[in-house]
Amino acid sequence: MKMYYGEKICLRAYKEEDIQIATSFVNDKELKKLLVTDIPFPMSLWEEDEWIKSQKSNKNGNYNFAIEDIKTKMYIGGCNIQNVNWLTRVALVGIMIGDKDYLGKGYGTDAMKVLMNFIFKDMNIHKIRLSTFSFNIRAQKSYEKCGFHVEGILKDEIFKDGKYYDEIVMAAFNPME
Incomplete structure (x- = not known):
């Protein structure tokens, strides 16, 4: 199994042992607030198990890594x-x-740097884009450390806890080009 290493983390394929922990992560109320743009409906162990099993093939064009x-x-x-x-x-x-x-x-920053290196060097991608919410200052600072810059702000795009928030769109470009 090929893994990609940073200073603190490695990116690897998902394992069946991750299912229980992953389900607790995606159902954590605080974490769901940072990740989910729609109604934060709970995910079952069965749904998470099916999702992890589906990651073994990359048929859907998505590439998913566990952070260890x-x-x-x-x-x-x-x-x-x-x-x-x-x-x-x-x-x-x-x-x-x-x-x-x-x-x-620094674990998230390290993981993002490893992911970016994989994307730019191994996939030959020109631009990486992501979104975060205006209240997630920690994520914005981490992304800036990795070389992301704000490309746009979608006003009142997210509704959380009875209030509207902006969605921040950020991007980084391949430094080797």
């Missing part, structure tokens, strides 16, 4: 590449650090 702490070998989150446009060489990415003990300690 190098020292402890623990699964701490995930990241993905989706909506790859091979003509314009633009891809959409997403990342989640689900284990709260790893938040704010």
Whole structure:
């Protein structure tokens, strides 16, 4: 199994052992607020199991990685590449650090840098795009450390806890071009 290493993490394929932990991550109320743009409906263990099993083939054109702490070998989150446009060489990415003990300690930034390196060097992608919410300042700072810049702001795009928030669209370009 090929893995991609950073200073703190490695990106690897999902394993069946990740299912229980992944389900707890995606059903965590605080985490769901940062990830889900629509109604935060709970995900069942069966749905998460089916999703992880579907990641073994990449038939849908998405590339999903589990994020593992190098020292402890623990699964701490995930990241993905989706909506790859091979003509314009633009891809959409997403990342989640689900284990709260790893938040704010550089694990997400390290994982994003490893993912970006894979995308730019191995996939020959020109531009990576992502979105975050205006209240997720920690994510915005992490993305800026990785070389992302704000491309646009979608006003009042997200409705959370009875209030509207902006969606921040950010992008990074292949530094090798």
